[in-house]
Amino acid sequence: DGGITQSPKYLFRKEGQNVTLSCEQNLNHDAMYWYRQDPGQGLRLIYYSQIVNDFQKGDIAEGYSVSREKKESFPLTVTSAQKNPTAFYLCASSMRQAVYNEQFFGPGTRLTVL
Amino acid sequence: ELKVEQNPLFLSMQEGKNYTIYCNYSTTSDRLYWYRQDPGKSLESLFVLLSNGAVKQEGRLMASLDTKARLSTLHITAAVHDLSATYFCAVDMGGGGATNKLIFGTGTLLAVQP
Numbered sequence: 663d664g665g666i667t668q669s670p671k672y673l674f675r676k677e678g679q680n681v682t683l684s685c686e687q688n689l690n691h692d693a694m695y696w697y698r699q700d701p702g703q704g705l706r707l708i709y710y711s712q713i714v715n716d717f718q719k720g721d722i723a724e725g726y727s728v729s730r731e732k733k734e735s736f737p738l739t740v741t742s743a744q745k746n747p748t749a750f751y752l753c754a755s756s757m758r759q760a761v762y763n764e765q766f767f768g769p770g771t772r773l774t775v776l
Numbered sequence: 777e778l779k780v781e782q783n784p785l786f787l788s789m790q791e792g793k794n795y796t797i798y799c800n801y802s803t804t805s806d807r808l809y810w811y812r813q814d815p816g817k818s819l820e821s822l823f824v825l826l827s828n829g830a831v832k833q834e835g836r837l838m839a840s841l842d843t844k845a846r847l848s849t850l851h852i853t854a855a856v857h858d859l860s861a862t863y864f865c866a867v868d869m870g871g872g873g874a875t876n877k878l879i880f881g882t883g884t885l886l887a888v889q890p
Contacts, residue, residue, distance in 0.1 A: 693876050695876075697880075702883075703882060703883070704780075704864060704880035704881055704882045704883050705819075705864070705866075705880040706880075707877065707878070707879075710876070710877065712876065720877075752818060752819065754819075756876055758876065761826070762824045762826070763807070763868070763876050764809065764821055764824050765809070765821075765876075765878065766821065767811075767818045767819040767820075768818060769817070769818045770817075770818050
């Protein structure tokens with residue numbers, strides 16, 4: 663089955679710790695994205711990558727880092743510099759050049775800071 | 777800066793009734809997406825609207841796009857309880873070409889009462 667997987671589903675972080683969220687896709691999509699969703703709000707773009715070994719900051723990149731070493735994988739690290747990381751994190755992917763450029767989303771990771 | 781506004785933010789409606797959700801955006805774009813999100817879940821793609829006057833229908837939902845007015849509507853016909861969810865519109869930043877970078881509205885929480 664083609665799709666996007668995220669792990670873990672739930673993650674608890676202590677103050678001052680870095681944590682890494684996994685995102686993998688087997689859709690052969692070029693582009694991948696990370697969004698953050700806070701309760702009762704829409705999605706905000708953290709980082710996105712159009713091709714391997716290249717990525718750009720989104721609207722709220724501070725306190726986060728990413729890498730794109732493989733087409734299938736786009737991990738997100740939430741660093742200790744992110745002061746309010748408790749949120750629902752969603753990864754998405756899309757074809758880079760396609761008629762619809764539709765983004766497909768993974769199941770999400772819920773991060774809680776203890 | 778592109779802004780995307782949805783209204784209403786919350787909609788309580790009775791089964792069998794019709795209603796419309798509105799999505800306004802502030803700068804030129806000819807590519808708009810509608811997504812559905814169930815509580816605690818990820819986003820599911822509903823519609824992709826690519827040009828002025830585009831209209832798409834799936835079951836009891838119909839979406840349209842007026843790029844001149846910078847307005848998209850999601851019309852619900854004869855609502856049923858299964859349609860209860862949060863609905864998001866998202867606009868591509870491209871202004872005439874696709875960038876794959878989406879700005880999401882704040883969402884409309886729809887509750888269909890029996």
